[in-house]
Amino acid sequence: MRQALFRVTLAVAVASALFLSPGSTVAQGGSPGQRGGQETADGLLARQGDGSYQPVTYDPDKAPFGLRANNWVALKGPNLSGRWPGQTGANAQHFARFENPAYAIRGFVDLIRQYQVRHHARSAADFLGRYSPAGDCSGAPSVPPAERREGGGCPENEKTPPVSAVRAARAVGLGPTDDLDLFGADGRISHPDRLRALLDAVVTQELGPGVCPQPPRGETWIGCRVDDRLYNRAAELLDHGG
Template structure:
């Protein structure tokens, strides 16, 4: 896995490159100089999250249902999407449901529900060799609160502060905070092979969804399948 500095398209399936190499359209990883460049990966060895356009490790709604744009699911119910914009749209919709139904407003509350204690953060993107015997959680990736701290710190808040993401009408109120949440989850779920993991105390996030892809996801938000 390496991080390319070439331009990236923000639409459609992963862009094909030579020798089985592809680009994760709309996903940018932090470079050594602090800039962000597209993620390139080997299609034959890529983790599930990249291959399935599901950087956030979403499962189907109620496990048996399907999100808009979902094309299938693996044996663990992690969804595959036609386009990563649909996965991001589904995540935003889910976070909005958490606020409406459970009053989950902080990064800690939202991600505690999205990836509860005992769940395996990063699990669907770990290769079989990285999993514990028996197919359990990958080592050192079963700490969902890490994403909450990263997301909140990136926008100058604490993990238990109210992110105030949506207004009473359901419209996005603070897109910068919502995007930090999306980016932090993608960084955690895709893992260090795709997204640099920031050291404790840093305010940067390893991967970002680019503007075009985020905007397309928002446009899809209130569309029904």
């Protein structure tokens, strides 16, 4: 896949309880000392009350694992013994740590492409139903975040598209079971805006309400966005096999 066809331009920016546990790793690119000791997550933007998006700031002692580990999409290792490019380790639940969040985004796009090629995923519900398997509590619409359980156990997700799938589809004017047509037969991205919406919806869901505003069901906005510079860096890594 060629970089020029993968990369989205500036004009196209679109809009598990375990994963949210605090720890000690500090996210790459943070700027210590801002706002009374808070840091800035370089490349991550959160929606403000006026609808604009501004850089995310966080307390490194209280931030979710995904933010501290540069893994905003909650990727686990590609298999029991392997590692994604740029992965530096993992926690006890196998969620990966990355040297830079661009590597996690690169891994996410690569995995989504594999879902289409190998598993014939087409819709937001297909992609994210596989990404968060049936019964996983992440995004279960009737389970409040404080009640989500280790190991899943949310059967409503077996019949209802994850909230993240609904958000991603609505952000680009589609339904959760509509064909996103993300990749062509040659593996090149057909609709970068739809891929970006899918990515941003997953980031919003996985980093959670302490970092990303959670839109009510029915709203078309998404709480967090990966900025174009970081997304393009992930595209370059994937294009060059890094």
